Amino acid sequence: MFAGLRFRIPVMMLALMLVVVALTVYADEGAVPERSSIDDKYKWDLSDMYPNNEAWEADYAYLESKIPELESYKGKISQSGSDLYDFMKLYEDVSIRVENAYAYANMKHHEDMRISDYIGMRDRIGSLYTRIGTATSWFSPELVSIPSENFNAWYKRVDGLDLYKQYFDNQLRTKQHTLSSGEEKILSMSGEPIGHATSAATALRNTDIQFPKIKDANGEEVELSEARYRAMLQENNQEVRRDAATALHNKYAEYKNTFASLMAANISGDVFYAKSRGYNSALEASLDNDNIDTTVYINLIETVHKHLDALHKYIRIRKEALGLDELHLYDTYCSLTGAPEEWPYEKAVAKIEEAMKPLGPEYNAAMSDGFHAGWTDVYATKSKRSGAYSWGSYASHPYMLLNYEGTLDDLFTMAHEMGHCMHTWHSSQNQPFIYADYVLFVAEVASTFNEALLIDHLLKTETDPVKRLAYVNQFVDNIRGTLIAQVLFAEFELNMHRAMEAGEPLTAETLSAMYDELLKEYYGPDLTYDDFYAYTWLRIPHFYRNFYVYKYATSIAAALALSDRVLNGGEQELNDYLGFISGGSSKYPLDLLRGAGVDLSTPAPIEAAMQKFTQMVDELEILVKQNKG
Numbered sequence: 001m002f003a004g005l006r007f008r009i010p011v012m013m014l015a016l017m018l019v020v021v022a023l024t025v026y027a028d029e030g031a032v033p034e035r036s037s038i039d040d041k042y043k044w045d046l047s048d049m050y051p052n053n054e055a056w057e058a059d060y061a062y063l064e065s066k067i068p069e070l071e072s073y074k075g076k077i078s079q080s081g082s083d084l085y086d087f088m089k090l091y092e093d094v095s096i097r098v099e100n101a102y103a104y105a106n107m108k109h110h111e112d113m114r115i116s117d118y119i120g121m122r123d124r125i126g127s128l129y130t131r132i133g134t135a136t137s138w139f140s141p142e143l144v145s146i147p148s149e150n151f152n153a154w155y156k157r158v159d160g161l162d163l164y165k166q167y168f169d170n171q172l173r174t175k176q177h178t179l180s181s182g183e184e185k186i187l188s189m190s191g192e193p194i195g196h197a198t199s200a201a202t203a204l205r206n207t208d209i210q211f212p213k214i215k216d217a218n219g220e221e222v223e224l225s226e227a228r229y230r231a232m233l234q235e236n237n238q239e240v241r242r243d244a245a246t247a248l249h250n251k252y253a254e255y256k257n258t259f260a261s262l263m264a265a266n267i268s269g270d271v272f273y274a275k276s277r278g279y280n281s282a283l284e285a286s287l288d289n290d291n292i293d294t295t296v297y298i299n300l301i302e303t304v305h306k307h308l309d310a311l312h313k314y315i316r317i318r319k320e321a322l323g324l325d326e327l328h329l330y331d332t333y334c335s336l337t338g339a340p341e342e343w344p345y346e347k348a349v350a351k352i353e354e355a356m357k358p359l360g361p362e363y364n365a366a367m368s369d370g371f372h373a374g375w376t377d378v379y380a381t382k383s384k385r386s387g388a389y390s391w392g393s394y395a396s397h398p399y400m401l402l403n404y405e406g407t408l409d410d411l412f413t414m415a416h417e418m419g420h421c422m423h424t425w426h427s428s429q430n431q432p433f434i435y436a437d438y439v440l441f442v443a444e445v446a447s448t449f450n451e452a453l454l455i456d457h458l459l460k461t462e463t464d465p466v467k468r469l470a471y472v473n474q475f476v477d478n479i480r481g482t483l484i485a486q487v488l489f490a491e492f493e494l495n496m497h498r499a500m501e502a503g504e505p506l507t508a509e510t511l512s513a514m515y516d517e518l519l520k521e522y523y524g525p526d527l528t529y530d531d532f533y534a535y536t537w538l539r540i541p542h543f544y545r546n547f548y549v550y551k552y553a554t555s556i557a558a559a560l561a562l563s564d565r566v567l568n569g570g571e572q573e574l575n576d577y578l579g580f581i582s583g584g585s586s587k588y589p590l591d592l593l594r595g596a597g598v599d600l601s602t603p604a605p606i607e608a609a610m611q612k613f614t615q616m617v618d619e620l621e622i623l624v625k626q627n628k629g
Contacts, residue, residue, distance in 0.1 A: 031223050035112055035381040042345075043111075045374030048396040049104045056121070059101050063128060066094050067135045074138045074181075078146050081154025085161045091136065092433050098132060100393040101125050110385035110401060111377070113207045126199075130192040137188040138181040143171050166586060167434050174288060177277040187276060194272070197265035198544040204255060204262075205541065206385055211251055214243045224248060226386035226539075227403035233333040234340050234407050238324070245330035249532035252539055256508040259538045263496070264506040270546045271500050282497045286547040290441040291588045297490070297550055299603045304487040304553070307610035311484055312524035314476060314617045319526060321624045326528040329519075333409075336473050336624065337466045345378055345404055348411045352418065355457035356450065358566060360574065363422060369397070370421045376400045387541070388413050390420030390447075394433050398424040408474055412451050419450035423581045431584035440548060441589040444482075444555030445562070446581050451478055452556075452563035469623040476620055479613045482556040488522045490550035493543060511537055554600050557609040561598045573597070 035043075050056045069090060076083040105125045109118035155162045171178075179187065211224035217237045222228065224247055232244035252259070267282075274285035284294050319327035321336045334340070343351075349371050356364055369375060375392075377384075380403035392398040398421035404410050423446035428436045455478065458471045495514055499506060516534035520527075542549050562580075565573045580596035590601055598605055 032225055032228070032380055032382045035384065038379055038381060042376075042378040043374075044107075044377040044399050044401070046104060046107060046399070048374070049100055049107075049393060053117075053121075056101060056104055059097050060125065060128065063094060063098055063101065063132065066090070067131060070094065070132065070135045071138075074142070077139070078142050081150070081158040081161055084154065085158050087139075088161075088164055088434075091139075094132060096394055096433055098125070098129055100395040102129055103391055103393045107391060107399065107401070112381070112383050113203075113385060114383045126195070127192060130188070133188045133191060134185055137185040140171055140178045141181045141184055143168065144175040144178050163432060164434060170291070170588075173291065177279060177285075177288070179277065183276075187273065190272075194265070194269040197262045197269065201259065201262045201266070201544060202541065204258065205539070207383060209251060209255065212247050214240075214247050216240060224251075225380060225403075227380040227405060230333075230409065231405040231407055233330055234335060234409065236334060236339060238331065241330045241334060242328070245328075245530070246532060249535050249539075253532060253535045256512070256535060256538060260506060260508040260511055263511065263537070263543065264500070266544050267496050267500045267506060270497060281501060283494060283547060290439045292441055292590065293601070296554070296601065297494070297547070300550060300553055300606055301487055301491050301494075303603045303606040304484060304610060307614060308484075308522060308524065310610070310614040310617050311480065311522065312526060314480070314620070315524060315526045317617065317621050317624060321628075327526065328528050328530055329523070329533055330530075332527075333477070335408075335470055337470045337627070341408055341467065341470060343406050343408060343411045345406070348406075348414055351411065351457075352415045352450075352454060354461075355415070355454045358453065358574070360578070363426075363578070366425050367418060367422055370400060370418055370425075375421065376402065378402050378404045380405070388417050390417045390424065392421075392424060394428055394436055397428075398422075408470065412454060412474065412478060415450040415454045416447040419447035422446060422450075426578065426582040427584035430582040431586055435584040435586040438584050439589050440545075441551055441554070442558075442580075442592060444552045445558045445593070448478075448482055448552070448556040448559035449563050449577075451482075452559050453567070456563065456567060465623070465627060469620070469627055472616060472620050472623055476613065476616045479556065479609065479616070483553045483609055483613070484522065486549045486552040488518055489540065489542070490547075490553065492518055492537065493547060493549060496543075554606070557605040558593055558598045558600060560609050560612060561605050562596055565597050 050059070070087075073083060073087040073090075077087050078084075102125045105118060105121040109115070109122045111118075113119075151165075151168065155165065178184070213221045213223050216222045216232070217235050217240050224232075224244065226248075229244050229248050233241055235241055270282040270286070274280075274282040277285060279285035279288065281294075283297060287294055287297060315327060315332070318332060318336065322331060322334075324331060353364065353367065353371075356367060375398060377400070384403065385401065386403060388400070388402050390398055390400050400414075400417045400421055402410070402414060402417065404414070420443070423438065423443075427438055455471060455475045459468065459475075462468055462471060492515055495518075496506060496511070499510070499514075504510070512534040515537045516529075519533060519536075520529060537543065540549075562577055566577050576596045580592055583592045583595075586592075587595070590599075593600055
């Protein structure tokens with residue numbers, strides 16, 4: 001499926017174009033460039049999804065035409081195994097197309113969020129997605145009404161139906177939380193209006209908020225953006241870091257009441273769905289989607305709390321290393337070694353390709369497509385969606401959106417997102433559509449696994465003590481950001497939901513106080529706290545994805561264990577890992593991880609990850625003293 005997409009671009013040509021792009025990015029007094037000024041070779045090519053918008057419109061019309069046919073199977077699938085099989089084939093066809101259409105419209109919108117045509121396409125396909133959900137809302141209630149003996153007989157009689165056994169079993173597992181056909185239809189119809197809170201918050205963050213200009217390290221005015229903010233936090237000049245953090249958070253704070261209303265609506269929706277289905281809490285409802293017990297979430301928070309002394313020690317080490325009387329949160333991202341190492345895009349790609357060689361030729365060939373065959377959108381441009389992600393569709397291949405600024409952090413972000421791409425690619429290559437989409441609980445394992453391999457490669461191949469200090473600090477910060485900070489977010493998210501469930505108001509004041517309290521508990525007494533950091537919750541889009549952030553923490557714990565197995569093991573350990581990323585949702589997530597050698601139903605992997613963090617903080621302390629000497 002991907003054979004025709006592979007090609008390589010000469011590195012020298014890319015390096016030359018990078019110079020042109022870099023000049024464009026910082027021209028016009030630091031203005032963020034328009035997309036048209038970026039060379040096409042640094043943009044993704046979405047024509048693998050649709051050659052043009054007309055083809056998208058044709059698929060949209062086709063999908064609309066299939067809604068009556070989907071509805072026509074109501075009352076039939078419980079009577080006939082053949083009708084059940086025929087419905088599943090139709091549903092797969094519709095799902096593959098709607099996934100492709102939905103991803104395309106959103107990804108085109110993310111290129112430049114000012115373009116009204118793609119806003120319209122995004123909204124139309126979102127509405128159609130809801131209509132299809134409504135048209136099939138009868139399916140789960142009817143499926144769970146089928147006696148188990150009927151399934152057993154049909155699997156023997158209807159050729160191909162047994163392919164869906166795991167899918168059916170997962171539906172039957174939540175039978176007690178499945179409502180009547182009419183009630184399921186109402187819940188399905190509620191998805192669109194409740195989802196407007198997420199859409200509004202996204203538009204507010206990415207389009208409506210206009211960030212101010214501030215002075216960079218050269219004294220020149222630059223337009224602030226989320227991507228540029230991340231780069232400025234790594235500047236050696238504390239004044240630049242302070243000004244960037246102050247300007248960004250204070251600008252968000254101007255909209256705090258609007259964000260609070262949107263967040264309250266979002267959390268209210270989670271609680272509404274949980275209560276509607278008879279769950280004890282929104283947490284239980286969310287985790288049950290992945291067949292995860294709530295003790296996994298609670299154990300995660302409790303285990304990290306036991307090791308917060310290591311984070312407090314890291315703050316003291318960083319404060320001493322930087323020679324600061326006061327260490328602020330905006331001082332916790334800059335280099336400890338002076339001018340940070342620059343990572344031009346091609347240099348970063350080459351380093352990631354070297355680091356992933358232990359994963360074998362098939363993995364690396366697919367990854368080469370990811371970097372060189374139009375899968376990646378590299379640089380920040382005007383009104384482009386902030387941050388980074390991997391997306392795509394079963395009908396095409398994975399894509400990667402970046403806002404690349406050439407920092408060490410960007411290097412790790414790119415390795416992280418490529419891990420997502422390779423997880424998606426392997427699952428799509430090895431699973432039928434019904435099982436190709438892995439669940440969120442394991443979604444961050446392959447991405448953080450790549451980060452672990454990258455840091456291992458950097459430390460094994462670098463002898464310069466200054467660079468080694470930078471890499472160890474990066475590893476410490478990776479665990480801090482992906483495990484500890486995400487658990488802070490997870491605890492904040494849990495507190496928000498519990499407050500809503502208790503009938504307590506979620507206002508800008510209560511949310512900010514709630515976040516500020518956790519921030520001080522996690523980072524300890526040696527950090528100087530700025531009031532504006534209490535508004536951090538306004539910036540986090542993941543809070544609009546119900547109990548998502550904790551999966552970063554469990555994932556890095558699993559990734560550290562799996563990377564250790566692969567790097568220190570043999571062919572079997574590698575095959576175990578490749579089997580995991582090829583498994584999609586063909587098994588429950590905890591079972592997939594157990595098959596690869598990690599059991600996240602116990603606190604042991606979290607405990608081991610926090611011990612690793614403690615060890616790396618101790619090593620960082622030694623390196624800081626050596627470099628000072």
